[in-house]
Amino acid sequence: MEIRSQEFKKSAHIALHDAKLQRALGNLKAGFPGKRAAAVARLPEFDALRDQARDLKNHIIEHLDLYLEEFEKNVIAQGGTVHWCRTAEDARKTILEICRAQDAKTVTKGKSMVTEEIALNEYLEANGVTPVETDLGEYILQLRNDHPSHIVAPAIHLTLDDVAEAFHEHHKRPKSDDPAVLMQEAREMLRKQFVSADVGITGANFLIAETGSTIICTNEGNGDLTQTLPKTHIVVSSIEKVVPTLEDMTLFLRLLARSATGQEFTVYNTLSTGPRRQADRDGPENFHVVLVDNGRSDMVGTEFQEMLRCIRCSACMNHCPVYGAVGGQTYGWVYPGPMGSVLTPQMIGIENAGLLPNASTFCGKCEEVCPVRIPLPKLMRHWRDKEWEKHLTPAAARSGIGIWAFFAKRPALYRMLSWSSNLFLRLVGGKRGRIRKLPLAGGWTDFRDMPAPSGKTFMQQWQERKS
């Protein structure tokens, strides 16, 4: 996927003026936060579960190598194969090799953000293997040659009409604006693909070390058809998703759906362990787990380690006022919203994504709703620290802060600066009490008035009273 994170401001401008997108984003705001709140209210233990989940994730990361070894051992014991991929490139090649060994022409795919991260579809296609997205949202995007704007609801940026148009064009049927009819169409179209695909690729929400199992949590059932019908099942996942036991996985399952969509539980939570057993009459004959690192191991032991707790629920973006204003594609790469603003610089470089961790008011709503209590504002601030250290902060901002800090570290001079600014603003504001246009403050006065100071500075007046 083309990286466009440094066009954030331009993309934001377009997004804010895109009436259709704004309507679509309204659907998100009206849905997820309220549903999450209702689900949380029904489970009095929710916050205690979050504490345990945070602690368990920390424990896992502190023992990540050992749990991964245990997971690998058990996948192999069950007849599966584990592939370790340090980079996105490694992962793409590994997956293509598996497909080629099966002489695969078509590959069905369940929803997987890691395969977006490694840009798998483009690669398979370029190498003669046709990927077919089967999640309804992803299917719509594939028809439109589009990319996800949200990690759980990938097509949230589209309207009913966008979908109707895409289906009409590709399915060659009369255009319908009934979502039920559209879904029925997708069901029919994909049914053939499920049955005829040579390989099925899914992601995994968790990897269970104890059993060597992987689990997907879905609502549509497409992931289950994807992984049950073809001869080969490839799970593409990432190293931080390992958990010790089924009991530990359960802790996260109690949090995941409630945090994501506000459901009590996703409809299908499905564990896969190895290939089909000898006497089984269906299920895949081959089971591969492709474990992607792609920068994650580099976060261990750094100030970004806490980000490895993320379980990809999307609560942070569902509640983020910035995401809600500009949508996910404005972020210019795979992972949007607050979690993306922390993860993206790690994966594509801070020099290619510096605008993301800056695009936050640090309002803290994301941290407030995070099921594993990741301090997202703090981590975004750490990226700003890195930018400052590497002199990537824009020159104007850097010198602005420099000059301001020079005064702030000298109280007497700072008094004079406040005094003169106060006087200046009072003169400009006059008796109107506010300023409509101010040179060099266009960022403020283009959109709002600036209230003028109501009198001399407090420090001046305080001195006058004391003397």
Place this chain on the structure above:
Amino acid sequence: MANPRPRVGLFVTCLADMFRPEVAFASVKLLELAGFEVEVPKRQTCCGQPAFNSGDRKDSADIARQTIEAFDGFEYVVGPSGSCIGMLHHYPELFVESDPWHQRALDLKARAFEITSFLALHLDMDKLSSSFTGKVTYHDSCSGLRELGVKKQPRELLSKLPGVQISEMEEAETCCGFGGTFCVKYPEISNRMVGNKSENIRATGADTLLGGDLGCLLNMVGKLKREGIEVKARHVVEVLADMLDSPAIGEAEQGV
């Protein structure tokens, strides 16, 4: 004196100093009403948040040391802003644990309070009286709300004033889009956020918007004015201290 009154150092905050001195005077008045001796240390400047949030940790640490020294010896440090006091609570992050300044920063953190949460702890609320009458709506500023747990306190204090009728807005806890330097770095997004906010304020039918942070208030007032929405705005301490002689924030002087 047999029983000297405990000393509070007032953290004035840049915005109160420069834009709204009434807020600092009201704070002094309320702290005195609660029985404290209030002083205003001269060596204070800014809390350092603009540098901290821009990634400039060196200047942040320099400013933190200066602030810690300025407020040495006070039993409490109180300021009329959840955001600035929240920054004081971040100071320990600026020093490694082996650095003696780390302990001093922790010590300051333990003494530093946002004004309404401090008053809720220390003021006999029956002493409050205000001539204010009207329907108000209250914006919960993010730092105070999420870093310091300021939510009930201002409402409890306001509930003691018979002239105040509170009408809560939709999304009172959603960010107004100020975000310090955010509002000038990403002005269009900030504008969208404050636009949503002013719509929610208007919808309450309140005549006055109250809040505990001048940054957010200046942002919201600026937008309300630009959109021609007739809602006045004050910092909550102005109402609590009955200091209502000045025009509301951004309002013209009487007779203009």
Place this chain on the structure above:
Amino acid sequence: MSRAEIFNRIRTGLRIGADDRQRQETVQQRLQARAANLIPQRAQLPQAACIQLFIEMAIESAAELIELRHRNELSAAVEHWLSENGISQLVLAREENLQNLDWSASSSLVREERVAQAGDEASLTNAFCGIAETGTLMLHSGPDSPTTLNFLPDNHLVALSASSIVGAYEEAWQQLRAASGGEMPRTVNMITGPSRSADIEQKLQMGAHGPRRLAIFLIRDE
């Protein structure tokens, strides 16, 4: 190559020294203990209350729930449900307690024991257990219970014995381990209601790719 590099980076990041016994012991203990984390009060109820909660939560998840007194009522109830819905074909799992059901001789219902195929209208399978906490069914694959039956047909009919209903997921894991001799079946399905999607404008539509309807036949007296 990648494997060694990944492990090396993790261990460097964690500053693992030469002596790593403590960490290994901690991990082995956790893996062997399989200790439960916090289990919500909601899931810790006496059996009768568990059954009641299961019913409520399953209905909330948009499953249909048909209560039966005895297993010998199952075939008639299934036939009735199918005929009410105009369905004349049923694919069954070969499981023991779905054998020897008393299917009516006069019915025109076509029954087959096989894996599912595209176009199948309805399937009947047996649930391993029910989980009250969220009204969830647990099913697993095996020679007599192919997984495709749970996903391909348009209508999924499930026989669930009330006595198999547990409160919390953790109890289900324990029972699964006991029943399977510690070896996980290839596929374990936890199913909560019929298939759905809200991918078009966040409006929930039932029947995405999995079964459009899920009918649970809850058998009381077993």
